Amino acid sequence: MSAEILVGYDGSPDAATALGWALDQARRDGRTVRLAYVFEWLTVAGWVGPGVTPGMWPDERARQQVEELVGKAAADAAAAHPDLTVRGEVLDGPPALVLEESSTQAGLLVLGSRGHGGFAGLLAGSTAVSVTAHAHCPVVVVRADTADAARAGHIAAGVDGSEHSLVALGFAFEQAALRRVPLHVVRAWQPRREQWHLTGEQARDAAGAEHTAELDEPLRRWQNTFPDVEVTVETAAAAPAGLLIDASRTAQLVVVGTRGRGGLRGMLLGSVSQQLIQHAHCPVAVIRER
The missing domain is CATH 3.40.50.12370 (Rossmann fold)
Known part of the structure; x- marks a missing residue:
């Protein structure tokens, strides 16, 4: 129970639900919660993220927006749970691969089933499926419609x-x-x-x-x-x-x-x-x- 809870976070509704689940879990076992937004500069289909239209390529402003998003989410979570340690960071690279590598240092990895890059109608995104198959710690997948x-x-x-x-x-x-x-x-x-x-x-x-x-x-x-x-x-x-x-x-x-x-x-x-x-x-x- 000593290793941190890692949350794959991108600001999507499923990611917000996953963060809520991770915070509830941390209240039970006292672990640190770390939010990780994986920023991928170039993709075949174009980058999708806060404040950016699908198909646009990200720039330094987009990276700043991501850092602000993660910082606010971590700060809000810490303020709502003052007994917990919550921190956030932005990592670079392909999301699935980076989260899989980061899982070697985590005791638990929590993911939303589908992020900003998901296709409409697809219940679980490719990142969730890939990370679940390859992670080096237990993975919990949370869909927004299962929050209750x-x-x-x-x-x-x-x-x-x-x-x-x-x-x-x-x-x-x-x-x-x-x-x-x-x-x-x-x-x-x-x-x-x-x-x-x-x-x-x-x-x-x-x-x-x-x-x-x-x-x-x-x-x-x-x-x-x-x-x-x-x-x-x-x-x-x-x-x-x-x-x-x-x-x-x-x-x-x-x-x-x-x-x-x-x-x-x-x-x-x-x-x-x-x-x-x-x-x-x-x-x-x-x-x-x-």
Whole structure:
């Protein structure tokens, strides 16, 4: 909990919501919040930022506007939360790459799902998807339309037994303990080939019991560390993304690994993680490594 919370900030509505989420988190764990605006001088499509029309190339005045924007956002956040340390900075380079590199020094990276450069109708921008796949710390993606859900409900965690999902389970336990809320563990499954001869209720009972039993050891280990966290487990024969999106309706945060057992080799961000950051009804934490 000692490393700072890094917020990717560009003044967009989603970035403002992400900043609010980061400040709430910092109030719980006492960490410093650092706003980082990544200023990219040249892009193929033209620069988009405060006070600049899409298609215009930035100049020194544009850079000054960005510094003023970040400085004001940090100052306003610090004034509203005098017990927290909040600072802002402007970095140069491609946003995704710079944020990924900056994540090596952060304990948590918080992003809005779509910034000023996003395309209309695209729920999650390319920067959010890329950073979530490659960051060196946990990443929380917050959409502006999930702001209300961030303040109530339990923590939900998707676990499929993969290495990344078990690391995500530990993060979910930490967050549930920090927020003093229950943890709901979700596991989706499909019948295995050796169970195909079973039908109906037999197949569901056999597969469900097997997958529930696989969770016993990791749950026991984390419950020994966080004995006060109330845990419920849900297993279902369903598509994992759909099951977790449904679980996110009553959660304040849903936690998953970057890639589970079904991921293609070499694909850093799995389809379940991508669907969640696009469609979940609450903020999403994606855990690649700690």
